[in-house]
Amino acid sequence: MEIAQESRLTGAHLSVIPQKKDALRLEGKRVAMVMYSTYPDDPRPRRSIDALTGAGAKVDLVCLGQSKPSKEPASDAIRVLRVPIQHRRGGKLGYLFQYGAFLLVSTLVVAWRTLGRRYDLVYVHNMPDILVMSGLVPKLFGAKMVLDQHDPMPELMTTIFGLDNESSTVRFIRSMEKWSIGRTNLVVTVNLACRRIFSSRSCKAEKIIVVMNAPDSKIFPFRAAKDQVSAGQSNGKPFVFMYHGSLVERNGLDLAVEALALAREKMPTAELRVFGPSTPFLERVMETVRGKGLEDIVHYLGPRRLEDLVHEIEACDVGVIPNQRNPFTDINTPTRIFEYLAIGKPVIAPNTLGIRDYFDDQSLVYFEPGDAQSLARQMENVYSHGDQLAEIACKGQQIYLAHTWEQERNTLLTGVQRILD
Numbered sequence: 001m002e003i004a005q006e007s008r009l010t011g012a013h014l015s016v017i018p019q020k021k022d023a024l025r026l027e028g029k030r031v032a033m034v035m036y037s038t039y040p041d042d043p044r045p046r047r048s049i050d051a052l053t054g055a056g057a058k059v060d061l062v063c064l065g066q067s068k069p070s071k072e073p074a075s076d077a078i079r080v081l082r083v084p085i086q087h088r089r090g091g092k093l094g095y096l097f098q099y100g101a102f103l104l105v106s107t108l109v110v111a112w113r114t115l116g117r118r119y120d121l122v123y124v125h126n127m128p129d130i131l132v133m134s135g136l137v138p139k140l141f142g143a144k145m146v147l148d149q150h151d152p153m154p155e156l157m158t159t160i161f162g163l164d165n166e167s168s169t170v171r172f173i174r175s176m177e178k179w180s181i182g183r184t185n186l187v188v189t190v191n192l193a194c195r196r197i198f199s200s201r202s203c204k205a206e207k208i209i210v211v212m213n214a215p216d217s218k219i220f221p222f223r224a225a226k227d228q229v230s231a232g233q234s235n236g237k238p239f240v241f242m243y244h245g246s247l248v249e250r251n252g253l254d255l256a257v258e259a260l261a262l263a264r265e266k267m268p269t270a271e272l273r274v275f276g277p278s279t280p281f282l283e284r285v286m287e288t289v290r291g292k293g294l295e296d297i298v299h300y301l302g303p304r305r306l307e308d309l310v311h312e313i314e315a316c317d318v319g320v321i322p323n324q325r326n327p328f329t330d331i332n333t334p335t336r337i338f339e340y341l342a343i344g345k346p347v348i349a350p351n352t353l354g355i356r357d358y359f360d361d362q363s364l365v366y367f368e369p370g371d372a373q374s375l376a377r378q379m380e381n382v383y384s385h386g387d388q389l390a391e392i393a394c395k396g397q398q399i400y401l402a403h404t405w406e407q408e409r410n411t412l413l414t415g416v417q418r419i420l421d
Contacts, residue, residue, distance in 0.1 A: 026413070027056035029420065030117065032110045032143075034134045035125035036102050039063045039080055043306060043335070044150060044190075045125050047216055051409045052123070052416070053077035060113060062106045062134070081109055099128050111137035119143045120420060126150055129180035136183070144419045148211075149189040151328070152197050153177060159250050159328040178202040185419040188412065193331040193354040209415040213335035214405040215342055219306050222401075223314075225344035225393035237269065239383055241348075242316035244275035244309060245336055247282040250329055252322035252370075254285050259322070259375035261292050267383045271297040272320075275304050275312060313343045318365075318382050318389065321349040325370035333358060341400040346393040348378050358403070363396040 031052055033045070039061055040046045049059055058077050065082045083105045085098060110122065114137050122135030123146045135145045154173045157163055163170050178201065181187055187208045189195055199205035243256055253274065260272050276282070282300065289298045304312060313319070319340030323329040331354040340347045349355055350369035365382060368374040382389060 025056050026052060026417065026420070029057040029120040031057050031059045031121045031123055032113065032119045032135065032138060033059050033061045033123045033125070034106045034110065034131050035061070035063050036099065036127060036131065037064055037125070038066050041066075042125075043216070044148070044213055047405060047409070048123065048125075048148065048412065049078060050216070051412055054409075055413050057121075060110075060119075062109050064102070083109075099130070103128075103131060103133060106131065106134040107137075110134050114138045114141060114143075121146065121416065124148065124184075126180075127153055127156070129153055129177050132180045132183045139183070144185045145183060146186045146188060146416065146419070147181060147184040149187060149194060149198060151190075152194055152331070155197075155327040155331060159326040165327070174201065181207075186415050188415065191331075191333040191354055192357045193333070197331065209411055211408045211412045211415075212333065212403050213338070214400075214403050214408045215335065215339045216306075216405050217342070220310055220339055220342040222342055222397075222404075223344045225346070225390040225397060227387070227390045239267065239270045239318075239386075240316040241270065241272045241318050241320050241379065242275070242313065242340075242345075243272065243320050243322065244304070244312070244339075245334070247274075247276045247279045247285075249281055250324055250326055252324045252329075253282070254288065255324060255370065255372050255375060256320055256322035257285060257289055257292070257294065257298060258372040259379055260298065261294060262372060262376035263380045263383075264294075264297070266380050270379070270383055271299065273312070273316065274298070274300045275302065275309065277303045309339070310343060313340060313345055316345060317386070318379075319345050319347045320375075320379075321347060322375060323350045323352070323369050325350070325352075329369060330354065337364070337396075338400050338403070341393065341396045344390075344393055344397070346382065346389045347396060348375070348382065358399055359396065363392065363399055365392060 033049065035042065035045045037045065049061065052059055053075060060079050060081065062081045062083065065084045065086055083102055085102050118141045119138045121144050122138050124131045124135060125148045132145060132147055135143065139145055154170050157173055158165055158170055181202045187198060187203060188211050189198060189208060190213055191210060195205065195208050195210050198208055243253055245251060247253055256272060286300060289295060319336065321334050321336055329350065330352045333354045337347050337349060346365060348365045348367060351366040352369055365378050367378045
């Protein structure tokens with residue numbers, strides 16, 4: 001069976017540097033945070049805000065406006081300043097216009113507030129990298145600057161728009177990345193693969209810390225994996241595969257649907273539940289679902305808050321990360337893997353560098369990215385061998401426990417305190 005293979009995990013992947021909470025205090029520090037996304041919906045900025053305010057800092061957040069207001073965590077330590085611009089997916093000119101308008105407004109807002117009372121730190125989330133310009137005025141007055149690189153823009157842009165890696169556009173984006181990183185005191189990124197990329201082309205490795213996208217344990221409390229019976233012994237109970245996240249081409253929902261269609265006859269009680277905001281790509285996938293006659297086993301159930309996703313994960317049997325193969329997904333370590341593992345669910349994931357840096361053959365169920373037949377085989381395997389799923393999830397949870405948000409939070413605060421000192 002493919003889901004039980006030799007382990008290749010090294011001790012380096014499990015290393016954790018313990019920190020004393022008493023040393024991680026930022027009382028009296030003022031932070032300007034800029035992000036081209038919405039709050040509190042974007043989980044990585046939300047976690048960084050919680051870390052900074054939990055350590056005593058006060059945060060002025062400049063972010064995008066919202067089409068539908070969501071409930072914000074109540075706190076006197078954060079002030080949210082929403083720019084009346086909404087992110088819309090589109091072509092290169094559309095992205096350029098939206099980024100430019102937001103950059104102009106955020107720069108003016110942060111500069112104006114700096115003149116009233118100086119900031120100690122400007123914390124910028126990419127994309128785009130050039131948002132560091134919004135912190136140049138406070139930097140003139142002595143503020144330190146952090147750039148949190150969620151995604152490497154050259155790899156993401158080549159994936160989204162199909163650009164050649166040596167095209168003039170991609171070369172310009174790489175130069176913008178290097179310029180932006182050069183203005184900062186600290187670079188934060190999401191995994192080892194991204195750290196290697198940034199250190200190879202934009203700055204020394206010593207300037208970069210890795211803070212992984214571990215789920216907030218207050219929202220995703222740890223639950224030990226439970227034994228399951230095989231689907232063939234479950235008396236007709238649905239065997240649920242689950243997908244949640246951005247519904248875009250690179251994340252491969254279409255691949256999951258194709259694999260389910262290939263394996264359907266061998267998985268009579270299987271179904272796929274899909275969660276996330278609707279997109280034109282989703283509409284095309286659902287047309288395929290109807291064309292293949294899969295409406296009874298593929299269910300799109302809309303977006304969910306992080307807090308509500310926990311209950312949906314509890315109700316599934318296996319999480320699926322059906323990524324296509326492209327320059328971005330090759331280096332990505334999806335947060336969704338940790339979210340499933342935190343709740344004790346095994347995960348089918350693509351065999352890519354960004355995931356292999358952390359997980360071995362025994363802690364995840366791997367398929368070849370972009371290969372529907374490979375994914376179908378692994379879906380059949382987990383469906384037929386439910387008695388092995390708890391063991392796989394337990395081994396995956398060992399990796400998760402080495403990278404809980406509490407540990408990643410300490411890494412972030414230690415890095416911030418270092419540059420402030």
